[in-house]
Amino acid sequence: MQHLIIYAHPHLHSFSKAIVDSIATSSKKCGGAVMIRDLYRMNFNPILSYEELQGSYQGIIAAEIRYEQQLILNADLITLVYPLWWMGFPAILKGYLDRVLTHGFAYKTENGISHGLLNGKKLQQFILIGSNLAEYQQRGFDKSMQDTLVDGLFNYCGIKDIQHQIFDDIHLIDDQARQSMLLQAAEITTQNLGIVDK
Structure with a gap:
């Protein structure tokens, strides 16, 4: 059972990171193999160049992008953890998806x-x-x-089994509320891994 976690937050000790740690721990307790892609720590380059875009239509994919694609192919469960910034993904996560979800890999026409x-x-x-x-x-x-x-992007790529959880008022809640969210994230992950492992 392979669990791929893709995470985007620049702060080393953000609450997003606490969510990642919680779901990784719950996955390992389920016997899952966990792979975490911390995009900021990886210093992932989010810029899709014109040359790379054109090359992708010809099946020319950089080695580092092929590696990320293989992780997605190997995963039974894929998790994204990120803060919502300006009603969208952090730029580094958007760039990751731009570069990794290529024609011929995520979709074909x-x-x-x-x-x-x-x-x-x-x-x-x-x-x-x-x-x-x-x-x-x-x-x-x-x-x-x-x-x-949530649905639009990933449905287009063929993924239909999608769940999402919004954790709100992150800057206002107390530690007890944060612990409750961490527990909820862990429980959701355990359930989803259980469905995968049936």
């Missing part, structure tokens, strides 16, 4: 119709926001996020 190639994968996202979730829901932001960041 035939006769003008695109088909996802990452079928059968299971994905979960833990999204941290500084605002209040009820306010996001009132404004419809949560639905917009699900349509774009």
Whole structure:
């Protein structure tokens, strides 16, 4: 059972990192092999150049990108952990997805119709926001996020089994609330690994 965790936060001791540690621990307790890709610590280059983009359509993929693609192919469960910044992924995570989810790997286009190639994968996202979730829901932001960041992108790549959890008011809550969130993230992960392992 392979669990790939892709994490994006520049602070070494962020609450996002605490989420990563919690779900990694719960995965190992389930007997899973955990691979963590800490994009900031990796100093991952998020810039998709024109040359790289054109090369990807010809099957020319850099070795470091092929490595990330292989990790995704090997994974039974893929987890993204990130703060929501300006209603989107941190730039380094967006760039990771731009460079790694290439044509011929994540999707293909035939006769003008695109088909996802990452079928059968299971994905979960833990999204941290500084605002209040009820306010996001009132404004419809949560639905917009699900349509774009969660379902839209990954459905296009063939991933249909997706869950996401938003943890809100991160800068306002106390330690007890944080511990509750860490436990919730661990429990969700355990359940998802259990489904994978059936």
